[in-house]
Structure formats: C-alpha cells, structure tokens
Amino acid sequence: MCECCGRPFPAGVTVAAVAGVAAAGATASADTARPLCRLCCDGYYAFDRARSYGLYIDALHHAILLLKYEEVTRLGDRFAARLAELVAREGETLRAAVVVPVPLHPDRQRERGYNQAELIARPLARRLHLKQGACLLVRTKPRPARRVLTRKKHWDSVRGAYATRKGLRVDKLRVLLLDDVLTTGATLDSCARALKRAGAAIMGLTVARVVPGWSPTGPQHPTQQETEAGRRNQQGATSILRG
Ligand SMILES: [Zn+2]
Numbered sequence: 714m715c716e717c718c719g720r721p722f723p724a725g726v727t728v729a730a731v732a733g734v735a736a737a738g739a740t741a742s743a744d745t746a747r748p749l750c751r752l753c754c755d756g757y758y759a760f761d762r763a764r765s766y767g768l769y770i771d772a773l774h775h776a777i778l779l780l781k782y783e784e785v786t787r788l789g790d791r792f793a794a795r796l797a798e799l800v801a802r803e804g805e806t807l808r809a810a811v812v813v814p815v816p817l818h819p820d821r822q823r824e825r826g827y828n829q830a831e832l833i834a835r836p837l838a839r840r841l842h843l844k845q846g847a848c849l850l851v852r853t854k855p856r857p858a859r860r861v862l863t864r865k866k867h868w869d870s871v872r873g874a875y876a877t878r879k880g881l882r883v884d885k886l887r888v889l890l891l892d893d894v895l896t897t898g899a900t901l902d903s904c905a906r907a908l909k910r911a912g913a914a915i916m917g918l919t920v921a922r923v924v925p926g927w928s929p930t931g932p933q934h935p936t937q938q939e940t941e942a943g944r945r946n947q948q949g950a951t952s953i954l955r956g
Pocket residue numbers: 715716717718719720749750751752753754
C-alpha cells in the first residue's frame with residue numbers, strides 16, 4: 714500500500730520496486746524508504762495522506778448508496794464508528810484538530826436535502842473529540858449536468874470547484890477531510906488545494922475506495938495482494954448493515 718495515498722499496490726509489485734524516498738537526495742532503500750506509488754512520488758496529490766476503511770464493493774457499496782440516496786441516516790454513525798477505529802490505529806499520522814466534510818454545491822444540497830459526508834463527519838468528530846468544520850469549505854462550482862465518465866473529465870470537473878471563506882487563515886491546522894468514496898482522488902485533491910492555500914495540513918479519509926480491476930458488484934480480476942488491506946476491512950463491512 715502506498716504510504717501517502719493508501720492505494721493498494723498491484724499484485725506482484727515489491728516494495729523495493731515502488732519505493733520512493735521522502736527526502737530529496739537520499740539513497741533509495743527498500744528498508745528505509747517510504748513505499749510510495751508513482752503519483753505520490755511525483756507529488757501529484759495536494760493532500761498529505763489518505764486512508765479508506767474498505768473497498769467500494771459488496772455490502773459496503775450497498776450501504777453507502779443507502780446513505781447517499783435513500784436517506785438511511787443512521788449509517789452515518791456506523792461509518793463514523795469504523796473510521797474512528799481506523800484513525801486510532803493510524804495514530805499520529807492521522808492526528809487532526811478538525812473534521813471537514815467534502816461539501817456539496819448548495820443547489821445539490823437543496824435538492825438532496827442533506828450532505829452524506831456531513832452525516833459521517835459530525836458523529837466522527839464527536840467520537841474523536843474534534844471540532845466539526847463544515848463551514849471551512851464550500852463548493853463553488855456545480856457538478857456537470859451529465860455524469861462524467863472519463864478520468865480526465867472528472868479531474869477537470871472538480872478542479873477549482875472548492876474554496877474556503879475569503880481571507881481565511883488556518884495555519885498548520887490539521888484537517889481530517891472526509892468523503893464517502895475515493896474514486897480517482899480528484900475531489901479530495903481539489904478540496905485539499907483550497908484548504909492548503911489557507912495554511913492547513915490535510916489528511917483525507919473515506920469510508921470506501923474504488924480500486925481499479927474491481928466493480929461495485931464484485932471482483933473482475935481479483936488479486937490477493939492488490940486488495941489485502943481492503944479485504945481485511947471488508948470482512949467487517951457486512952456488520953455495518955447488520956449492526
Ligand atoms: Zn500514492
């Protein structure tokens with residue numbers, strides 16, 4: 714798994730083959746270097762770190778759709794409970810002062826009546842004894858009328874779509890940026906860019922993550938190494954629906 718964005722490495726790829734070195738000029742060593750994916754080696758993402766509870770498949774996929782479109786709001790607290798455990802396990806690396814949900818555009822929020830990320834962020838902040846910072850970030854650009862299918866168009870559609878309040882300064886504020894699903898990382902990246910301009914450090918946190926090669930209805934090309942971390946969490950995912 715990439716130490717920075719949390720992306721599982723493809724099957725058969727050794728840590729040595731993908732190892733990046735945090736400090737410029739340092740000598741690469743599989744023992745000492747942080748394993749980073751190619752994108753994180755290139756400094757592609759604006760967030761400092763990202764972690765997800767499980768894969769966007771099976772029961773977890775179903776549960777997220779229930780929260781997002783069917784208003785099964787009690788799932789927000791169940792997801793928050795799992796994410797609180799994840800944050801505790803990660804320790805210092807996910808230490809934060811405030812939880813900020815990825816905002817919806819005001820038109821979209823009016824239409825849906827609620828923001829699913831906020832339904833997770835509020836109980837998560839309560840469980841972690843952190844502040845809830847929904848007011849720190851707004852979506853200024855509406856999402857495209859038609860669903861964006863290509864990766865590039867998706868990146869274009871969220872680039873510059875988020876902003877902080879004018880003149881906001883939150884120097885060195887450590888933010889847990891919360892969303893339901895990490896797909897390409899474009900949304901977290903765009904939010905992180907806005908918050909970073911105000912001085913914050915950003916740790917992305919999502920309930921689920923899309924891993925290429927898997928579909929919402931099940932694995933297409935399952936490989937154990939690729940999804941090892943996700944699988945571990947997935948075993949507990951069905952209890953979200955039951956519990
Ligand atoms: Zn990475």
